[in-house]
Amino acid sequence: MKLPVRIILIALCAVIIAGMPFFISSPSLLHEAAEEWQDNGDGDDEGIALDFGKIFLSSAAAEEEFFFESSEMDINDDPSTLTVPDAWALPWDFSVPPVPDPDRFTENGYEDQSIRVRIETIEKFGATVHVAHVEIAHASQLRTATRDGVKSIRTDHLDKIAATNNAVIAMNGDLFVEVPEKKRFEVRMTQVVTYSYKRNRTSKVKDTLIIDKNGDFHLFIQSQGLESYVKENGGEIVNAFTFGPALVIDGEILSLKREYEWNPKGHEPRSAIGQTGPLSYVMVIVEGKGSERGVSHAELAEIMLELGCKQAFNLDGGNTAEMILIGSDAENPLMHLKGNKVANLRSHSDIIYFATAVPEEERQ
Numbered sequence: 294m295k296l297p298v299r300i301i302l303i304a305l306c307a308v309i310i311a312g313m314p315f316f317i318s319s320p321s322l323l324h325e326a327a328e329e330w331q332d333n334g335d336g337d338d339e340g341i342a343l344d345f346g347k348i349f350l351s352s353a354a355a356e357e358e359f360f361f362e363s364s365e366m367d368i369n370d371d372p373s374t375l376t377v378p379d380a381w382a383l384p385w386d387f388s389v390p391p392v393p394d395p396d397r398f399t400e401n402g403y404e405d406q407s408i409r410v411r412i413e414t415i416e417k418f419g420a421t422v423h424v425a426h427v428e429i430a431h432a433s434q435l436r437t438a439t440r441d442g443v444k445s446i447r448t449d450h451l452d453k454i455a456a457t458n459n460a461v462i463a464m465n466g467d468l469f470v471e472v473p474e475k476k477r478f479e480v481r482m483t484q485v486v487t488y489s490y491k492r493n494r495t496s497k498v499k500d501t502l503i504i505d506k507n508g509d510f511h512l513f514i515q516s517q518g519l520e521s522y523v524k525e526n527g528g529e530i531v532n533a534f535t536f537g538p539a540l541v542i543d544g545e546i547l548s549l550k551r552e553y554e555w556n557p558k559g560h561e562p563r564s565a566i567g568q569t570g571p572l573s574y575v576m577v578i579v580e581g582k583g584s585e586r587g588v589s590h591a592e593l594a595e596i597m598l599e600l601g602c603k604q605a606f607n608l609d610g611g612n613t614a615e616m617i618l619i620g621s622d623a624e625n626p627l628m629h630l631k632g633n634k635v636a637n638l639r640s641h642s643d644i645i646y647f648a649t650a651v652p653e654e655e656r657q
Contacts, residue, residue: 405651465615479533507571565593575602
């Protein structure tokens with residue numbers, strides 16, 4: 294081969310090699326493209342992308358402000374009368390809290406220096422409603438737990454997860470592994486749920502509940518204002534759930550005329566959590582199926598308002614709706630309340646629970 298031809302071929306090869314990054318995507322780029330293609334399947338639900346790199350770092354005010362409907366707790370409400378030393382505050386992570394004092398359990402609750410729990414059963418709309426009234430001394434006692442971390446899709450029964458985490462009382466969360474492509478912004482004990490490629494996007498359909506480091510609830514209707522809140526208050530977010538709908542906001546029932554899933558007008562087993570005041574909450578399980586009537590979303594909202602909720606949020610219902618007061622013997626719980634009593638227990642990816650803050654060595 295003549296020298297000029299060789300020179301031309303070498304130069305051409307050099308140009309092709311230099312240009313390859315522009316023509317051939319890296320594996321990560323190909324993965325992103327695949328994810329973008331899959332996103333098109335439910336684009337109607339897809340909102341904005343959140344910057345997880347900055348999500349839990351306090352930042353200046355958001356660049357863009359817009360009107361939104363969100364919740365604000367009335368600071369004039371009477372706070373919990375429980376108090377504990379600052380040193381008893383629990384870590385903002387998945388650390389296991391102290392074991393509850395077995396002598397502090399009653400037939401329908403628990404009480405020590407840091408927490409009061411009382412469970413009652415009422416009838417409303419022809420349905421059986423189980424209500425746990427909870428007061429805590431410190432916001433860190435309102436906790437969540439997962440079966441095996443925020444990057445796992447493994448599940449287990451409620452009693453197992455609750456016992457492993459020394460829960461005084463526990464209920465189901467929103468089962469974030471169920472239909473993950475339709476779940477969005479989820480946080481558990483300051484850790485972002487990241488196993489699904491869509492976890493960095495908000496939802497234009499579902500509502501979001503954020504619980505901050507004061508133990509206060511903030512509700513965002515179809516993600517309105519969520520981006521702004523995250524930019525300004527990311528460092529204060531402990532838990533976030535994208536499920537709903539929001540039931541009560543600022544002491545008023547929210548209009549539920551918009552589109553929502555999970556048979557909103559049907560009489561179903563339901564679960565919900567609400568805040569009645571600073572560090573005061575209710576956990577609710579409504580029985581349904583079989584001979585039990587169940588309630589609609591609108592009826593559940595009325596129940597939560599009558600219980601004194603300033604903010605209230607619907608969680609996963611049906612076979613997932615479940616609450617447990619374990620007591621001193623994890624094998625024989627004091628109370629195990631199910632929304633659907635005729636179905637098998639469902640495994641959970643996550644639970645919401647309340648813990649004691651009293652160290653075992655400080656028990657009175």
